[in-house]
Amino acid sequence: MKVGSILPNSQYQLLHQTLIQDITKITTSIKEPKPTINTSDLFDPFITAFLAIGSYNTYKWHSSFTQEIWKNLEVIAQSDLCTNFLERIEKQLDQHETNEPLHFLKSELLISSKTQPRSKLKQYSESLIEKYPSNLEFQHNYAHLLIDMNKSPSSKDNLVALNIYRKYIQSFASYTPHIVLVNTYNIDVKFYQKLRDKKEYIHAQKWLDSMAQFKPYNDDALLRNNTITLSEMLKERMHLEGTMKEQLKNYQEELDKIRAAQSGQNIQQLSIFTAIITFVITAAMSNLSTNGGFGSLAVFGVILIMFVVTASLISTPPKDFFADIRGKLLTLFSLICLFLVGAVYVAKKEAITFNCIFNCNSFAYFPVESVDNNLPSLHSNQ
Incomplete structure (x- = not known):
């Protein structure tokens, strides 16, 4: 031969x-x-x-x-x-x-x-x-x-390889070694996954459709069922993302409304807070200008701190007032304020009493010339 x-x-x-x-x-x-x-x-x-x-x-x-x-x-x-x-x-x-x-x-x-x-x-x-x-x-x-x-699962060279594998499988049909069929199918899946991950869902679905129409894949029950599963998962993902986008849009609209309302409320609160702070500062300066002393200034300082803590509590209310550090601070400064107000009041009362006594004594020693001016002259007839 x-x-x-x-x-x-x-x-x-x-x-x-x-x-x-x-x-x-x-x-x-x-x-x-x-x-x-x-x-x-x-x-x-x-x-x-x-x-x-x-x-x-x-x-x-x-x-x-x-x-x-x-x-x-x-x-x-x-x-x-x-x-x-x-x-x-x-x-x-x-x-x-x-x-x-x-x-x-x-x-x-x-x-x-x-x-x-x-x-x-x-x-x-x-x-x-x-x-x-x-x-x-x-x-x-x-x-x-x-x-x-080519380590990239979806490179152009791998697409060439995929087409060669498919041609090889089609040539031998059912006689193709199963390992060749499975390996080729896995390469197909990697191309689909890249399209899916890039959110090119229409092209990803078309890729799955081409896999479903490839007879050697379709003749294998395991591969056919896997392709159907991938297709259903893709549809579910598309539906879920569409729903999430719609919900996100609604949430954004609600958030914009809340922000707009909150912005107006914040402006009102800021106006009130500014007026109160201006009043406190003006009162403190007036008190200092009239020799109110350090005690009055301390009272106004504590009131200002209480005001800031109270504003924080109003803007973000705590679940438990006394468990929150701001509640404890407000309670503490309230007591300090009461103490300082009492101390200032007592100090001012003592100052008034002292001034009254001093003024009364001064009138007891008025000058004689002032009295003479108010009496008739003893020598007027002379």
């Missing part, structure tokens, strides 16, 4: 089984602590046999077959024998014209091993896509790289 020739379907199924068995034997040997055979001796026979799958088509490269190859190549990529395997692939790449299968092995190993820069692997994948545009496996690997290189 010529390497790379097209085989009947039954023969390809047998070839797939044989290749899976051969690569499984390699990975089993790698996993053994003390392998009974030289594992690297199994590489060349497997590489040569793998060339028989030929150029790409969805049957010869069926996802059920390639998925098993992925899994085993990942094991080889993480082992010390990966470099040896890659060198043997490179050697055979120069010996065969039909080397599309070999590039598949090489790209899978390089991506899984992560020993080379992702940018270099991206260029390699782009060259394979250009050379083999119909090969979905190369496109699939390219999508892996885009996702791996």
